[in-house]
Amino acid sequence: xxxxxxxxxxxxxxxxxxxxxxxxxxxxxxxxxxxxxxxxxxxxxxxxxxxxxxxxxxxxxxxxxxxxxxxxxxxxxxxxxxxxxxxxxxxxxxxxxxxxxxxxxxxxxxxxxxxxxxxxxxxxxxxxxxxxxxxxxxxxxxxxxxxxxxxxxxxxxxxxxxxxxxxxxxxxxxxxxxxxxxxxxxxxxxxxxxxxxxxxxxxxxxxxxxxxxxxxxxxxxxxxxxxxxxxxxxxxxxxxxxxxxxxxxxxxxxxxxxxxxxxxxxxxxxxxxxxxxxxxxxxxxxxxxxxxxxxxxxxxxxxxxxxxxxxxxxxxxxxxxxxxxxxxxxxxxxxxxxxxxxxxxxxxxxxxxxxxxxxxxxxxxxxxxxxxxxxxxxxxxxxxxxxxxxxxxxxxxxxxxxxxxxxxxxxxxxxxxxxxxxxxxxxxxxxxxxxxxxxxxxxxxxxxxxxxxxxxxxxxxxxxxxxxxxxxxxxxxxxxxxxxxxxxxxxxxxxxxxxxxxxxxxxxxxxxxxxxxxxxxxxxxxxxxxxxxxxxxxxxxxxxxxxxxxxxxxx
Numbered sequence: 001x002x003x004x005x006x007x008x009x010x011x012x013x014x015x016x017x018x019x020x021x022x023x024x025x026x027x028x029x030x031x032x033x034x035x036x037x038x039x040x041x042x043x044x045x046x047x048x049x050x051x052x053x054x055x056x057x058x059x060x061x062x063x064x065x066x067x068x069x070x071x072x073x074x075x076x077x078x079x080x081x082x083x084x085x086x087x088x089x090x091x092x093x094x095x096x097x098x099x100x101x102x103x104x105x106x107x108x109x110x111x112x113x114x115x116x117x118x119x120x121x122x123x124x125x126x127x128x129x130x131x132x133x134x135x136x137x138x139x140x141x142x143x144x145x146x147x148x149x150x151x152x153x154x155x156x157x158x159x160x161x162x163x164x165x166x167x168x169x170x171x172x173x174x175x176x177x178x179x180x181x182x183x184x185x186x187x188x189x190x191x192x193x194x195x196x197x198x199x200x201x202x203x204x205x206x207x208x209x210x211x212x213x214x215x216x217x218x219x220x221x222x223x224x225x226x227x228x229x230x231x232x233x234x235x236x237x238x239x240x241x242x243x244x245x246x247x248x249x250x251x252x253x254x255x256x257x258x259x260x261x262x263x264x265x266x267x268x269x270x271x272x273x274x275x276x277x278x279x280x281x282x283x284x285x286x287x288x289x290x291x292x293x294x295x296x297x298x299x300x301x302x303x304x305x306x307x308x309x310x311x312x313x314x315x316x317x318x319x320x321x322x323x324x325x326x327x328x329x330x331x332x333x334x335x336x337x338x339x340x341x342x343x344x345x346x347x348x349x350x351x352x353x354x355x356x357x358x359x360x361x362x363x364x365x366x367x368x369x370x371x372x373x374x375x376x377x378x379x380x381x382x383x384x385x386x387x388x389x390x391x392x393x394x395x396x397x398x399x400x401x402x403x404x405x406x407x408x409x410x411x412x413x414x415x416x417x418x419x420x421x422x423x424x425x426x427x428x429x430x431x432x433x434x435x436x437x438x439x440x441x442x443x444x445x446x447x448x449x450x451x452x453x454x455x456x457x458x459x460x461x462x463x464x465x466x467x468x469x470x471x472x473x474x475x476x477x478x479x480x481x482x483x484x485x486x487x488x489x490x491x492x493x494x495x496x497x498x499x500x501x502x503x504x505x506x507x508x509x510x511x512x513x514x515x516x517x518x519x520x521x522x523x524x525x526x527x528x529x530x531x532x533x534x535x536x537x538x539x540x541x542x543x544x545x546x547x548x549x550x551x552x553x554x555x
Contacts, residue, residue: 009314027059035077037269140178216240299528299543347386401454464505
């Protein structure tokens, strides 16, 4: 894995300063996903930052699942997250960690808060608690149960743990300040009752810690030196500080950075789940999704994503990154590692009338001009070939340098051909063209030194393999699908985000394509094999076109 550049950002400056003040500081970071959905490209930024910083300082980055809400979590999400991080090229310690590893400690720390008179059991329901919280302009209202005695709160909290109450019947709240300007400090809920089976602890617990209570404790127990998170947690930091100070345990340093936002994209796991559950996409790893698994299935390389994250930088102010940068970064990397092959998506048959019947000539083709070490391959050339329908026009406009009547064009890796006749069906549609070839123009070289302006790709009709091609465009046709909160973001879905071509013709070398291979279909774009295909059916996904045509279309 190539090393990313983590030398110039404000987080590095802070860590360097901390090490300067205490050279014994051991750098421990963590990536703490909630297993309630698949990771997306925004999470990739946090992964690269946290694992990258740990690597830079020869420290440790823990993978820790914040599995505190069994209503939304399951093992499928855990496994997908592990797979994504490994695929991106990062490693953690001996094993993944879980918030559920610390449920006993969290419960005992809650007891400490109660004994200090700093937590109480509240019988109000969620709506009553919400209404009494107040607003940014008005203070909250004390719960009628706020002044319960310590002994009563201890009994009630233990009863909560021992399944004496129904879901929502009681909660445990911290006693902080109902008039605080920071709404997070207005007696936040610490524990709620959930009679739900947990993916790791089963039915051991029926009370579960809230994220804000669990998160800081997890960091502390793991001795995390720098708790690096996105800006939305900045207002939560005073609450984490209050918790850690009151229970008097190790205090990590929290640093917030701006999250990654992309135009033409939504990056809320809740909204992405709607797309999956309501069948607007096929799955979490649908290649149109901004999930890491979706990008992997589409044909993104791990390095291209790390390069993209590096280019977006680490800043303190939120902004929106143009998705074109992501696509540009992908093109740059795939250009270096992709094998050049020929595929015809919309085939038109060409008969080379003066080519010997039954002859098959094997021509040399360079696999990757960016890396000559990848060598050459042989491609078959025969009397009948396929070209793209768009590469022939009977009545071409000016500056049309592809094939037309009585004009010469070069076949890539092969010969010059000239069209002399056309065959049409009863509807007047061209179904076949006949050409002559110049046997003395192999590879584009001629004795008389003549050159042609146009070069087109092709495949041998006899040797072509059939394949399905999935062409992808952006999932949303609106730059900011969430611009108007009153609008349904689903209204911005692009109805043409997927186009399926079922009978493409590909050169025979692609019969042995593997999931780990990257290909450039010359003159078309970058493609990779879809994981759903088998020996009887080849399916290729378009990773990205050769050029960004979206901007031109949407001007």
